[in-house]
Amino acid sequence: MTVKRNTMDIFEKAKKERRKITMVTCYDYSMARIVDQTSIDSILIGDSVGMTMHGYDSTLPVTMDEMVLSTKAVVRGTTKPLIVADMPFMSYQASFEEGMHNAGRLIAEGGANAVKLEGATPATLMLIKELIAHGIPVVGHLGLTPQSVNEFGGFKAQGKEMEGVAELLAACEHYADIGVKAAVLECIPAELAKHITLTFPFSTIGIGAGPDCDAEVQVIHDVLGLSDRTPKHAHNFVDGKSVLGKALQDYDDAIKGKTFPTADNSVHIDPKVISDAEDYLDGLYDSLMDDNDFLDN
Numbered sequence: 001m002t003v004k005r006n007t008m009d010i011f012e013k014a015k016k017e018r019r020k021i022t023m024v025t026c027y028d029y030s031m032a033r034i035v036d037q038t039s040i041d042s043i044l045i046g047d048s049v050g051m052t053m054h055g056y057d058s059t060l061p062v063t064m065d066e067m068v069l070s071t072k073a074v075v076r077g078t079t080k081p082l083i084v085a086d087m088p089f090m091s092y093q094a095s096f097e098e099g100m101h102n103a104g105r106l107i108a109e110g111g112a113n114a115v116k117l118e119g120a121t122p123a124t125l126m127l128i129k130e131l132i133a134h135g136i137p138v139v140g141h142l143g144l145t146p147q148s149v150n151e152f153g154g155f156k157a158q159g160k161e162m163e164g165v166a167e168l169l170a171a172c173e174h175y176a177d178i179g180v181k182a183a184v185l186e187c188i189p190a191e192l193a194k195h196i197t198l199t200f201p202f203s204t205i206g207i208g209a210g211p212d213c214d215a216e217v218q219v220i221h222d223v224l225g226l227s228d229r230t231p232k233h234a235h236n237f238v239d240g241k242s243v244l245g246k247a248l249q250d251y252d253d254a255i256k257g258k259t260f261p262t263a264d265n266s267v268h269i270d271p272k273v274i275s276d277a278e279d280y281l282d283g284l285y286d287s288l289m290d291d292n293d294f295l296d297n
């Protein structure tokens with residue numbers, strides 16, 4: 001039976017039906033295979049890959065090539081979820097042409113179904129509009145946009161004061177006007193996220209934005225308890241670090257305690273084959289020595 005991969009219209013349908021959409025970040029093939037076994041609707045190949053998988057302290061160093069590589073791996077590991085890939089820092093900010101080209105790479109080379117861009121500056125809005133016009137679905141991202149961490153002075157909640165709220169609402173107006181179908185709302189007050197969800201036609205994908213968004217996205221390392229620090233807005237659904245750490249300790253103990261590998265983990269031959277091989281090598285060696293003697297004479 002062929003399984004149909006979700007497309008961007010799941011957001012519109014689910015919003016109408018008041019059904020929640022789930023999204024989780026994922027960055028590699030083996031984890032993608034596990035996500036694919038679940039009913040999770042969509043995967044974000046987030047530029048958080050830089051922090052979760054490569055140990056950077058922000059998303060800023062992540063490159064287009066790294067995003068394409070991760071996107072390809074996740075696509076290969078899945079059959080069902082919608083695949084959204086992040087446009088990394090400076091892949092669309094420097095020029096409109098670069099933005100178009102790089103979004104195209106995530107779709108054509110990476111195999112993503114949609115791209116995600118942060119913010120709503122006039123240049124970004126123009127790019128989003130053109131991408132949509134050229135058949136590239138776009139997920140927006142407002143609130144705490146991690147690529148602006150230096151402007152915000154850290155990973156801080158946004159939209160807590162009147163000016164910030166007004167700015168966010170204006171950005172939402174722009175998104176709605178240019179046909180954005182879904183947007184991440186990151187670390188904004190729950191009341192504001194609810195208001196945006198009820199007011200605007202696009203689907204809101206919350207993370208640290210309360211319980212009332214149309215969809216929820218979380219970082220997979222937080223969900224699986226693999227992060228060094230779990231943010232307030234996240235929840236560990238398993239203590240992955242303990243579970244996996246124990247498995248690795250058991251592995252180390254088994255090898256050092258000589259209980260693994262066992263005969264059952266091995267392939268076997270009749271020991272006679274080894275003594276035959278030794279005899280064969282001895283014979284070969286002797287004949288080589290005879291040849292050398294002949295040359296010496």
Ligand code: KIV
Pocket residue numbers: 025044045046047048049086184186207217219
């Ligand atoms: O890169 C990422 O993981 C994200 C989510 C936090 C929304 O952008």
